[in-house]
Amino acid sequence: MMTMHRPSKLAHVVYRSRRFADMLAWYGTVFGARVQHQNPAMAFLAFDDEHHRFAFIDLSVIDPEGSDQAPKPWVGVDHLAWTYATLDDLFETYTRCKAQGIEPYWCVHHGLTISMYYADPDGNQMEFQVNAFDSDEACNAYIRGPAMDANPVGVEFDPEEWLAAVRDGGSLDDFRVRTVHEPASPIRGAISELL
Numbered sequence: 001m002m003t004m005h006r007p008s009k010l011a012h013v014v015y016r017s018r019r020f021a022d023m024l025a026w027y028g029t030v031f032g033a034r035v036q037h038q039n040p041a042m043a044f045l046a047f048d049d050e051h052h053r054f055a056f057i058d059l060s061v062i063d064p065e066g067s068d069q070a071p072k073p074w075v076g077v078d079h080l081a082w083t084y085a086t087l088d089d090l091f092e093t094y095t096r097c098k099a100q101g102i103e104p105y106w107c108v109h110h111g112l113t114i115s116m117y118y119a120d121p122d123g124n125q126m127e128f129q130v131n132a133f134d135s136d137e138a139c140n141a142y143i144r145g146p147a148m149d150a151n152p153v154g155v156e157f158d159p160e161e162w163l164a165a166v167r168d169g170g171s172l173d174d175f176r177v178r179t180v181h182e183p184a185s186p187i188r189g190a191i192s193e194l195l
């Protein structure tokens with residue numbers, strides 16, 4: 001029998017941009033990404049042991065006469081999701097970025113994940129998340145279970161409220177498994193223009 005070979009992990013994302021310098025700065029701030037290689041048209045950035053996690057193509061070099069004013073094509077990628085190991089890691093990133101003027105446009109407890117959504121200078125959307133359950137088995141049981149039928153989007157939260165609870169002696173992990181399942185959050189981000 002033939003073996004079905006599947007990818008083992010997501011490796012990198014490549015964006016085309018006319019805000020090249022802004023993008024390098026934003027990914028440097030938010031992800032702590034460093035430039036591994038840069039040439040007049042492209043830059044490759046890494047933030048961990050992988051050789052590159054992002055590359056950016058400078059459209060002002062590749063397509064200097066072009067414009068990004070074309071109507072937005074709705075077909076395509078909506079967002080990419082990046083998992084943090086712990087809620088402390090996620091919230092430290094939130095606090096660090098907020099101090100640099102970078103804030104999430106949507107904070108939602110999906111039930112499955114605690115998620116903060118960010119948009120880069122070009123509006124590319126990404127989700128920074130922590131799984132609500134420790135095991136893959138528990139996460140898979142949740143996504144296949146009735147809670148997803150009842151509220152497939154999630155419940156919004158205010159990260160400042162969670163941080164205030166921590167200052168009062170609580171732990172972020174107190175919020176990790178969602179205990180309140182309504183109100184259902186609207187979907188936020190670019191797609192909300194269509195809804």
Ligand SMILES: [Fe+2]
Pocket residue numbers: 079080081127
């Ligand atoms: Fe997602």
